[in-house]
Amino acid sequence: MKSYFSELFTGAWSLIVGLKVTIKALFTPIVTVQYPREKIVVTPNYRGHIDLIKDAETGTHKCITCGSCMRECPSACIIVDGEKREGVKGKYLTTFSLDFTKCSLCGACVEVCPTKALDYSNDYELAGFTRNEFNYDLLKRVEERE
Numbered sequence: 001m002k003s004y005f006s007e008l009f010t011g012a013w014s015l016i017v018g019l020k021v022t023i024k025a026l027f028t029p030i031v032t033v034q035y036p037r038e039k040i041v042v043t044p045n046y047r048g049h050i051d052l053i054k055d056a057e058t059g060t061h062k063c064i065t066c067g068s069c070m071r072e073c074p075s076a077c078i079i080v081d082g083e084k085r086e087g088v089k090g091k092y093l094t095t096f097s098l099d100f101t102k103c104s105l106c107g108a109c110v111e112v113c114p115t116k117a118l119d120y121s122n123d124y125e126l127a128g129f130t131r132n133e134f135n136y137d138l139l140k141r142v143e144e145r146e
């Protein structure tokens with residue numbers, strides 16, 4: 001009989017302890033998000049793939065098609081090309097692509113750029129079905145960005 005009441009008490013006590021944890025969690029601020037319906041704001045120090053910066057003054061990129069980033073990249077994942085155009089000083093940028101499957105995010109291209117035209121994007125949803133999905137047209141991206 002003693003053991004019956006002892007077990008009853010133990011069971012009731014563990015129920016109370018469990019409920020205490022549940023009630024405490026109910027009133028604790030939520031730290032997770034309902035991904036993918038909700039998106040987080042990434043920290044400014046996050047390093048996504050490299051991207052051309054859009055200059056607020058001119059509304060376009062600051063790349064002068066010097067090719068330093070392409071030459072400096074240890075993984076040979078940047079292709080930069082340009083052409084001479086009438087009325088345009090220097091070369092006009094026609095291609096800026098990145099093969100992100102080879103990029104080690106070393107940052108050498110960002111560091112070497114003389115016009116500070118490159119930065120890291122905030123993209124963190126880096127999953128895909130084919131390698132081609134990671135070939136980024138950075139010129140198109142900067143032109144389409146708001």
Ligand code: SF4
Nearest residue numbers: 073103104106107109
């Ligand atoms: S971060 Fe490094 S590896 Fe990636 S594109 Fe730039 S230089 Fe190349």
Ligand code: SF4
Nearest residue numbers: 063064066067069113
């Ligand atoms: S180093 Fe800078 S300016 Fe030169 S091609 Fe690369 S992004 Fe353009």
